[in-house]
Amino acid sequence: MDDGPRRVSWDVTDGVAHVRLDRPEKLNALDSAMFEALVATGSELVDHEDVGAVVLSGEGRAFCAGLDFGEFAAMRDRPGSRVDAPRSRLGAARTRGQQAAHVWSLVPAPVVAAVHGVAFGGGLQIALGADIRIVAPDARLSVMEIRWGIVPDMTGTQVLPELVGRDVAKELALTGREVTGEEAVALGLATRQAADPLAAALALAHEIAGHSRRATRHVKRLMDLAGRVGLAEGLQAEQDAIGELIGSPEQVAVVERRLAGR
Template sequence: MTTPVQLEIADRVATVRLDAPPLNAFDTGMQRALADAAATLEADPGVHAVVLYGGPRCFAAGADIKQLAAFGFEDITGWNRALQQTFTRFAELPVPVVAAVTGYALGGGMELALTADFRIAAEDAVLGLPEVLLGIIPGSGGTQRLTRLVGRGKAKELMMTGRRVPAQEALDLGIVDRLAEDPYEAALGFAHELAAGPRFAIQAIKEAVDQGIDLPIAGGLALERSLIAGLFATTDRDTGMASFLQHGPGKARFGDPA
């Protein structure tokens, strides 16, 4: 029995590959497979970075419209809650997540990419949230995560028109962080670079930024103080500082957490 999501883990880096060609549409099976993958990643301390990938042709072109068209209010309420919660689990993974975007990342596909900490796109990739053209709105984090990236006005313009955004414009707007000829290889290389760093310090940076951005500055600073104090109890702190004192900066080799 095939699954629409493939999970591979090697050398501290996990690749979550959407595998429901041709468009990797989000239906109930895809949602459940992604939830299973998220649960595996959450439970594995050996994973230090994650790559989200849809294959060389298409990241994901959105929801299965045939399934959505058959839903009523009660159906969509439960289905959308489950998909939104699944996407949020990827956003809240305690390790860096890098999305490798090829082809189309539309609707739910773009919303999944927005859960990543970094997005690397092909030069011919196309992104967008076209739900308004179906008489609905983005429902899996798009209204919130896109706004935090590009600001209120631009987010409203993109969602109210539903227009497709070419890769270069997405880069200029800050929706993606880098363009690459082979986004997956670039994402994998970056993920390995991040995975070689101190896991708990990187986790603390992610938590400080993601949680602190919505706090008043005093609350964000308090969170930062708490996180840095906690890092002084980690082996990675001992390793990093001992290496600096003995060999200078940039020489530390960080191991797996105890």
């Protein structure tokens, strides 16, 4: 399955959707077509019941180098041009840039980002939209916007402090310094490192997809509620989920398979 002028390509194998940023000659830099393709692909995956997990990766030498230089030129020539015209909201996100990162949190299936090469600026923010990030030890990541006189505007200011802490998030965003994959794991910016992050991400995604689809989707949803809703609401959501799962045909089948395999 493909979207648009080959900015994003994707396919589904054994319940795992592999979504690839597909502009390798530009290190998968973000232009308007890339934003549109990411939002369209993520939005389509929201409704794919056959998908148990998603892998998000970049073709070629990098995950994503961030905003295309042509977009920066447009900012210079037309002040304010980076701000999208008002659109219908995708969850809490209204602009295309925010939606390109936020849509992955709206996909019910868990999303694993495989990061190699560079993940700069908006590229890093897209990776932050995933549930899990596996990085190459020598990958280079940066909240780079400050170097261009702007701020992270693709959900980064809201997501980053939750992952690394408010002080570290400020330090990264105020300096634009690059961190390696190894340091990203130490900071909490990435989940773990692997020599081949794509192979590791695909293996993890297939493992996740092998579990109960309804259960894994509830796990993602419940974990995303933590700290964002009151404790009473979170605990009630937990009980609602377990009440829906216990005794369901899918859960009964899982129990029977496990008992048969003892």
